[in-house]
Amino acid sequence: MSKRALITGITGQDGSYLAEHLLAEGYQVWGLTRGQANPRKDRVAKLIPDLAFVDGDLMDQGSLVSAVDLVQPDEVYNLGAVSFVPMSWQQPELVTEVNGTGVLRMLEAIRMVSGLGKSTGGSDGHGQIRFYQASSSEMFGKVVESPQSEQTPFHPRSPYGVAKAYGHYITQNYRESYGVFGVSGILFNHESPRRGAEFVTRKISLAVAQIKLGLQDKLLLGNLDAVRDWGFAGDYVRAMHLMLQQDKARDYVVGTGRMHSVRDAARIAFEAADLDWEEHVVVDPALVRPAEVETLCADYGDARRELGWEPETGFVELMRMMVESDLRQAGLERDHGELLAGASW
Numbered sequence: 446m447s448k449r450a451l452i453t454g455i456t457g458q459d460g461s462y463l464a465e466h467l468l469a470e471g472y473q474v475w476g477l478t479r480g481q482a483n484p485r486k487d488r489v490a491k492l493i494p495d496l497a498f499v500d501g502d503l504m505d506q507g508s509l510v511s512a513v514d515l516v517q518p519d520e521v522y523n524l525g526a527v528s529f530v531p532m533s534w535q536q537p538e539l540v541t542e543v544n545g546t547g548v549l550r551m552l553e554a555i556r557m558v559s560g561l562g563k564s565t566g567g568s569d570g571h572g573q574i575r576f577y578q579a580s581s582s583e584m585f586g587k588v589v590e591s592p593q594s595e596q597t598p599f600h601p602r603s604p605y606g607v608a609k610a611y612g613h614y615i616t617q618n619y620r621e622s623y624g625v626f627g628v629s630g631i632l633f634n635h636e637s638p639r640r641g642a643e644f645v646t647r648k649i650s651l652a653v654a655q656i657k658l659g660l661q662d663k664l665l666l667g668n669l670d671a672v673r674d675w676g677f678a679g680d681y682v683r684a685m686h687l688m689l690q691q692d693k694a695r696d697y698v699v700g701t702g703r704m705h706s707v708r709d710a711a712r713i714a715f716e717a718a719d720l721d722w723e724e725h726v727v728v729d730p731a732l733v734r735p736a737e738v739e740t741l742c743a744d745y746g747d748a749r750r751e752l753g754w755e756p757e758t759g760f761v762e763l764m765r766m767m768v769e770s771d772l773r774q775a776g777l778e779r780d781h782g783e784l785l786a787g788a789s790w
């Protein structure tokens with residue numbers, strides 16, 4: 446019988462790539478969607494016709510119990526979150542509720558539906574439903590060592606990072622308290638043509654396309670010196686799946702081990718369209734964050750050795766892929782007007 450997976454955050458970047466990957470592996474896949482008439486649900490339904498949907502919200506305990514009970518999943522991937530870091534200074538309580546307490550709610554739903562009522566004190570994780578939590582390199586925050594591995598201490602620099610640290614520890618705690626097979630992937634930044642327009646790589650690739658077509662001239666950015674370890678989302682969802690196929694539940698760092706600055710990202714993206722980034726990029730101090738994560742780089746040695754996972758897409762290739770996709774889309778929208786507007790991911 447085919448395995449059943451439930452994915453929260455199905456309308457986001459990673460949700461769609463993970464669903465495609467699991468369907469290709471022969472899974473039946475349900476995506477949790479929230480709200481009435483969520484336009485992002487229609488978009489992902491069109492992209493992935495084999496996907497099924499179930500209603501629910503990480504803010505609503507009862508809805509998660511119902512969703513888990515209805516789907517009876519073998520694996521739950523909790524990708525749902527308010528994922529844009531600056532939002533977490535504007536709405537810290539909301540972000541804590543969704544990204545932190547939301548993880549607890551999903552673990553409680555799994556515990557209730559699986560009948561894992563009592564604390565076992567065990568640490569091997571033999572619950573029936575396997576659980577993946579989308580932890581983040583933002584938990585490392587202020588860097589105490591580089592590169593960062595599973596042993597590096599956390600020092601989050603945003604309410605987002607703090608909430609993710611709670612989600613990380615509560616997953617560990619349910620593993621140790623109830624034997625839930627719960628793992629966290631500490632994923633470093635990963636991007637794609639489906640990345641939200643608010644994140645810096647996509648903001649750049651979208652602007653490059655508009656500038657190339659003469660529809661825009663300037664691109665406002667914040668801290669050009671920030672350094673990230675950027676990979677391709679399509680590669681990273683393979684690691685999520687592999688983590689839930691292991692005999693033992695444990696957490697893994699996932700990244701590429703390579704560092705680039707925001708300035709590099711801009712240069713590579715503009716070059717991909719034969720443009721000079723320095724003629725178009727303007728630094729806007731309003732976009733600099735109250736507390737910045739200056740530099741991140743993954744030591745993903747454990748994932749390589751134990752999961753057999755390697756990233757396949759390099760940073761230059763990734764930025765070019767995003768620029769090409771946005772150029773194609775912008776060209777179609779220009780030539781076909783309103784009809785195609787918003788049709789891009």
Ligand code: NDP
Pocket residue numbers: 453454455456457458459460478479480483485486501502503504523524525526527528529543579580581582631632633634635636641
């Ligand atoms: P996106 O921002 O693209 O997607 C976020 C998803 O969360 C959307 O589907 C959104 O659904 C959903 N969501 C928001 N609020 C709720 C809620 N209250 N209940 C249920 N679902 C909700 O994120 P990514 O795909 O990029 O990231 C996936 C996960 O991985 C996130 O948890 C993110 O924090 C984490 N992560 C991401 C990294 C990256 O570089 N991409 C790196 C490390 C971690 P809706 O359409 O309803 O708004």
Ligand code: GDR
Pocket residue numbers: 527528529530580581582583632633634635643644645646648665666667668669671672673707732733734737738
């Ligand atoms: P990040 O991604 O905060 O690392 O979180 P983002 O792309 O937003 O920022 C990366 C770096 O670029 C700098 N930057 C800008 N960022 C944005 N968004 N817009 C700008 O104009 C700009 N100029 C400079 C930022 O200051 C930052 O240093 C992402 C999200 O996917 C999280 O959910 C995830 O947990 C982490 O990656 C790992």
